[in-house]
Amino acid sequence: MSFMTNSQSLLPTTYQLPTHVAIIMDGNGRWAKERGLKRTAGHEEGVKTVRSITTYCAKIGIKYLTLYAFSTENWNRPKLEVEFLMKLLEKYLINELNTYLQNNIRFKVIGNICKFSTKLQSIIKDIEDKTSHCKGLTQILALNYGSQDEITRAVNRALVNEEEITIDTINKYLDTYFAPNVDLVIRTSGEIRISNFLLWQSAYSEYFFTKTLWPDFTEFELDDILSDFTKRERRFGGI
Numbered sequence: 001m002s003f004m005t006n007s008q009s010l011l012p013t014t015y016q017l018p019t020h021v022a023i024i025m026d027g028n029g030r031w032a033k034e035r036g037l038k039r040t041a042g043h044e045e046g047v048k049t050v051r052s053i054t055t056y057c058a059k060i061g062i063k064y065l066t067l068y069a070f071s072t073e074n075w076n077r078p079k080l081e082v083e084f085l086m087k088l089l090e091k092y093l094i095n096e097l098n099t100y101l102q103n104n105i106r107f108k109v110i111g112n113i114c115k116f117s118t119k120l121q122s123i124i125k126d127i128e129d130k131t132s133h134c135k136g137l138t139q140i141l142a143l144n145y146g147s148q149d150e151i152t153r154a155v156n157r158a159l160v161n162e163e164e165i166t167i168d169t170i171n172k173y174l175d176t177y178f179a180p181n182v183d184l185v186i187r188t189s190g191e192i193r194i195s196n197f198l199l200w201q202s203a204y205s206e207y208f209f210t211k212t213l214w215p216d217f218t219e220f221e222l223d224d225i226l227s228d229f230t231k232r233e234r235r236f237g238g239i
Contacts, residue, residue: 016230018183020064022198027189027213040084045215047092056219058103058137064179065139068197072146093123104136110175111145147199150175176201184229188214204236
């Protein structure tokens, strides 16, 4: 797959893209703290980066973008922060519907959303339905997501259906059954760990860790990472 970049892109005019990019969006709280702001301000700024990176990925031709938005462990954060994040998520989804449709973006969610409010679950389902015809980028939000939980749920589904536990069986029952495995995992904020994110799907992913806090992450830095990705030799266990 190749594409012609816009005049502001740092990439060559033709470029081999990863099919599936996954991002651990980290650093909202630190971004706010550095500016003497409440953590909630960092989350609000982070939403703007979600929009810019998603629309840019759609523009250059990436097919799948998975964003780690809320983990199964994030419920342990202060109650007021969790409540703010739920309200911010509702607001984001409602506001982004036109962005999805205008940019031919399909919206999908992975994770166990049963713990969310009925209203939020309804909003998620509605936007998934309204964007299901879109054929460009698929934006996947990982919500109440943990990879260990996902794999456990997949195995249990297979057992309920009395299926043999194989790699193909687990792939079929993962939340990401509709998407290819991840080619490139990016984590912002300088932390060097994967935090229970897409453990199965990223078995042969390339990893890139940047010190940039998520609200400061730009299309230009993504271009640099994509350029680095194309220089790496992916052998998938071979020689």
